[in-house]
Amino acid sequence: MEANELHSQHAEQGEDRADRQGAGRRFFARTTATEARTASASATASRRARWRRSPLVALVVAVGILFSGAIVDAASEPAYAADYPSWDDVRKARANETAKKAEISRIQTLLKNLEADVAAKTAAAEEAGYAFEEADLAFQEAALKAQDLQAQADAAGEIAATSRQQAGQMAAQLSRQGGGNLSASLLANPGDADDLLQRLGYASRITKQSEGLYVRALQDMNTAQSLADQAEVAREVREELRAEAEAKQIAAQQAADAANAALAEQEEHAVELKAQLEVLSLARANTEAEYAEGERIRKEAEARAAAARAAAAAAAAANGGGGSTSTRGPVNGWVWPVNGWITGHYGNRLHPVYNYWRLHTGTDIGAGMGTPIYAATGGTVTYAGRLGTYGNFVLINHGNGVSTGYAHIRDGGIMVRYGQQVQTGQQIAQVGSTGASTGPHLHFEVRINGVATNAVTYYRNHGIPIG
Incomplete structure (x- = not known):
C-alpha cells in the first residue's frame, strides 16, 4: 500500500466520520451535561437537606413558598405597596378605641409583611445561589473534560504524525527497490538458488512490515481524528454550559439584590413601627x-x-486604594487576599463536611472571624451574594480572562456590590464560615476563563508572595 493510498483511505473515511460526528456531538452533549449534573445531584440534595434542617431556614423556606414571585425588578420595589403610618396617625388613633385597634392591626400586618418579604427573598436568593453553583460546577467539569480530551487529541496527533512518517519512509524505500513488485524484480535477477530464496524471504518480510506500518498509521490517524472530534464537541458543550452558568449567575445576583433590598426596607421601618405599636398597645405617651x-x-x-x-x-x-487595605504592598499588581495560614490546597480531596471525594477548587486560608479580606488585584465585582455551599461569595473580574473568588464570607460581611470597581488590596469582605464550612476561613480561587485553577501555583508562576 503506497503513501498516497493511505491518504485516500483516510479521506474516504471522512464522509462516514462526518455522519457519525453529528450524532456523536448530540450524544456527547447530552451525556456530558448529564454527567456533570448527575455527579453533583446526590451531594446537592444532601447539602440542601442539611440547610433546610435549620429551624430558621425552615421558616424562611416555608414563607418563601407562600410569598415567592418573580425576581425581575424585585430589588427596586417591595413585594407589597406599603403605606406606613405617621406619628400623627398614631396620635389620632389613640383617641378612639376602634381606630386604635385598626391601627394596631395595620402596624402588625406591616411588620409581618416586612418579615415575610425578607424571608421569601432570602429563600429565593438561597435557591438561586444553589442553582448558580450547580450550573457553575457543570461548566467547570465540562471545561476540564474538554481540556483532557484536547490533550489526548494532541498526543494522538503526534503519534499519528510519527506513524505517517514511518509509512512514508517505507514507501520510498520500496519505490527505490522496485516498488510493490519487489518479488518480480528479484526473480528477474535470480543469481544462484540459495541467494534467490534468501532474497525472496527478505522481500516477504519487507512486504509484511510495510503493510503493518500502513495499517498502524491509518489506525493512529483515525484515533487522532476521533479524539479531535470529541474535543471539538466537548468545547461546544463547555460553551453551552458556560452560557447557562452565566444566566444562573445573573438570576442569583438579582435574587441577592432583592433580598438585600427587602432587608434594608425592614431595617428602615421595623424599629419605628414597633415603637408606634408600643404607644398604641401600652398607652405609653x-x-x-x-x-x-x-x-x-x-x-x-x-x-x-x-x-x-x-x-x-x-x-x-x-494612594490608589479604597477603604481598608492589605498591610503588605502589592507585587506585580497583586496581594495575598487575607492575613492567615493555608489550611487546604487545590486538588482532589475527601470533603470535610459531606465525606465524599471531589475536586477542591480553591485554597483555604485560616483566619479569625471578621478578619479583613482584600481584593487580590484590581477589577470589577461580577457577583456578590449567596452561592450554595460557598456561602456568601464575591467574584471579581480582573480582565484578560482572569478572575478571583472569595467564599464563606460572614453574614453581613460583604463590603462591595455588583458592578463596583475595586483596587488592589482594598478590603472587600470579612472572613466567616457560611455555607459548607467547618470554621472561619477564606476559600480563595483564581479562575482562568472561568475555570478554577491552583491559586498557589498561579501566584508562584507570576512571582507574587504567598501569605
Missing part, C-alpha cells in the same frame, strides 16, 4: 419622645460613620 431621641442619636452616629468612611475613601483614593 412618652414612647414617641423616646423614639425621637433614639433616632436623633442613631442618625448622628450614622453621620459620623459616613464622614469617617468618606475620609477613609478620600485617603485611599490618594
Whole structure:
C-alpha cells in the first residue's frame, strides 16, 4: 500500500466520520451535561437537606413558598405597596378605641409583611445561589473534560504524525527497490538458488512490515481524528454550559439584590413601627419622645460613620486604594487576599463536611472571624451574594480572562456590590464560615476563563508572595 493510498483511505473515511460526528456531538452533549449534573445531584440534595434542617431556614423556606414571585425588578420595589403610618396617625388613633385597634392591626400586618418579604427573598436568593453553583460546577467539569480530551487529541496527533512518517519512509524505500513488485524484480535477477530464496524471504518480510506500518498509521490517524472530534464537541458543550452558568449567575445576583433590598426596607421601618405599636398597645405617651431621641442619636452616629468612611475613601483614593487595605504592598499588581495560614490546597480531596471525594477548587486560608479580606488585584465585582455551599461569595473580574473568588464570607460581611470597581488590596469582605464550612476561613480561587485553577501555583508562576 503506497503513501498516497493511505491518504485516500483516510479521506474516504471522512464522509462516514462526518455522519457519525453529528450524532456523536448530540450524544456527547447530552451525556456530558448529564454527567456533570448527575455527579453533583446526590451531594446537592444532601447539602440542601442539611440547610433546610435549620429551624430558621425552615421558616424562611416555608414563607418563601407562600410569598415567592418573580425576581425581575424585585430589588427596586417591595413585594407589597406599603403605606406606613405617621406619628400623627398614631396620635389620632389613640383617641378612639376602634381606630386604635385598626391601627394596631395595620402596624402588625406591616411588620409581618416586612418579615415575610425578607424571608421569601432570602429563600429565593438561597435557591438561586444553589442553582448558580450547580450550573457553575457543570461548566467547570465540562471545561476540564474538554481540556483532557484536547490533550489526548494532541498526543494522538503526534503519534499519528510519527506513524505517517514511518509509512512514508517505507514507501520510498520500496519505490527505490522496485516498488510493490519487489518479488518480480528479484526473480528477474535470480543469481544462484540459495541467494534467490534468501532474497525472496527478505522481500516477504519487507512486504509484511510495510503493510503493518500502513495499517498502524491509518489506525493512529483515525484515533487522532476521533479524539479531535470529541474535543471539538466537548468545547461546544463547555460553551453551552458556560452560557447557562452565566444566566444562573445573573438570576442569583438579582435574587441577592432583592433580598438585600427587602432587608434594608425592614431595617428602615421595623424599629419605628414597633415603637408606634408600643404607644398604641401600652398607652405609653412618652414612647414617641423616646423614639425621637433614639433616632436623633442613631442618625448622628450614622453621620459620623459616613464622614469617617468618606475620609477613609478620600485617603485611599490618594494612594490608589479604597477603604481598608492589605498591610503588605502589592507585587506585580497583586496581594495575598487575607492575613492567615493555608489550611487546604487545590486538588482532589475527601470533603470535610459531606465525606465524599471531589475536586477542591480553591485554597483555604485560616483566619479569625471578621478578619479583613482584600481584593487580590484590581477589577470589577461580577457577583456578590449567596452561592450554595460557598456561602456568601464575591467574584471579581480582573480582565484578560482572569478572575478571583472569595467564599464563606460572614453574614453581613460583604463590603462591595455588583458592578463596583475595586483596587488592589482594598478590603472587600470579612472572613466567616457560611455555607459548607467547618470554621472561619477564606476559600480563595483564581479562575482562568472561568475555570478554577491552583491559586498557589498561579501566584508562584507570576512571582507574587504567598501569605
